[in-house]
Amino acid sequence: MKQTRLLVPLLFCCLVQSAYAQQSFPDKTLKLGKLPGSFYFTWGYNRDWYTKSTIHFRNTTTDNYDFTFVNAKAHDRPDLQDFYKITSLTVPQYNLNVGYFFNDKHDLGIELSWDHLKYIVTDNQVMHVQGQIRGHQIDKDTLVTPDFVHLQHTNGNNYLMINLVKRQKLWQSKNIQLSAIGKVGAGPLISYTISTILGNSQEGPFRYHGVVAAVSGGLKLDIFRYFFLQTDLQGAWADYTNTKLGADHQGLATHHFYSLQYKYLFGFNFPLGKRQFTSSPPIR
Known part of the structure; x- marks a missing residue:
């Protein structure tokens, strides 16, 4: 009986509080804050440019070489001939991103990105080669043919990164919004290498090869609420x-280089909850 007497005033207080909340804020505004922000998904393709790199090759267990290529040139391979076919979507150099915008006043987001680039050391170039090959010293400019050394990360030179994303709105109409997008991120290189060195060939498998860090900037054009186009320079x-x-x-090869990547992407937004509304003054 005592519990019943305590329960009635408690229910009354809850009803009063609920009624006051409904009078002070419109129902749409109440629903809004429970699931703020939006997820997004992007897909696209890229072109890439690489700086020269110094590549060190070494094997002192099953072979006997320890030499270096100085200022090796490399290039990409777009492979865009049949990109529109479902069975060939992942043949070209492609980009896949999944992210989340917090939708707060800072317009910040977080993103998981997979950038599939292709890196090929250009065959038949003249490079300076230093070191020793099977007991013979070498220190001279050399024509490097595929029979001597061939190296490519074509399945690929893959950047797996977590990025912090910043969005800055530039222009907006009723159904279109243009924004600047900036990103900074880092992660592992998960690559698949094809190589030939002194007649010993190898292909794959996928494995951890090193680390990558990147910054990028671009433009994003939101069309209506769910679709957008985007370009990035990374x-x-x-x-x-x-x-x-x-x-x-x-055998082991080590080197580092810088890359410049141009991306052209399309994507979809998946807003959480209802569309954001501006706050209304309380009803007195």
Whole structure:
């Protein structure tokens, strides 16, 4: 009986509080804050440019070489001939991003990105080669043919990164919004290497090869609420420290380089909750 007497005033207080809340704020505003922000998904393709790099090759267990390529040139490979076919979507250099905007006043977000680039050391170029190869010293400019050394990360030179994203709105109409997008991120290199060194060939598998860090900036055009187009220009530093060579994986190649990547993307927004409304003055 005592519990019943305590329960009635408590229920009365709850009803009064609920009624006051409904009078002070419109129902739409109440629903809004429970699930703020929005998820997004992007897909697109890229072109890439690389700086020259110094590549060190070493195997002192199953072979006998320890030499360096100085200022090796490399290039990308777009492979866009049949990108529109469902079975060929991942053949070209592609980009896949999944992210979340917190939708607060700072317009910040977080993103998981997979950038599939292709890196190929250009065959038949003249490079300075220093070191020793099977007991013979070398220190001269050399024509490097595929029979001597061939190295490519084409399946690929993959950047797996977590990015902090900043959005700055530039212009807005009823159904279109233009924003500037900036990102900074880092993560592992998960690459698949194809190589030939002194006649010993090797392909794959996918493995951890090193680390990458990147910054980027671009433009995002939101069309209505759910669809957008985006372009990004990304500068990255890639450090390959664990590239295994040869069929026995006893050889090792190490190098680092900078890349410039241009991305063209489309994507979808998945807002959480209802559309944001401006706050209304309390009803007195």
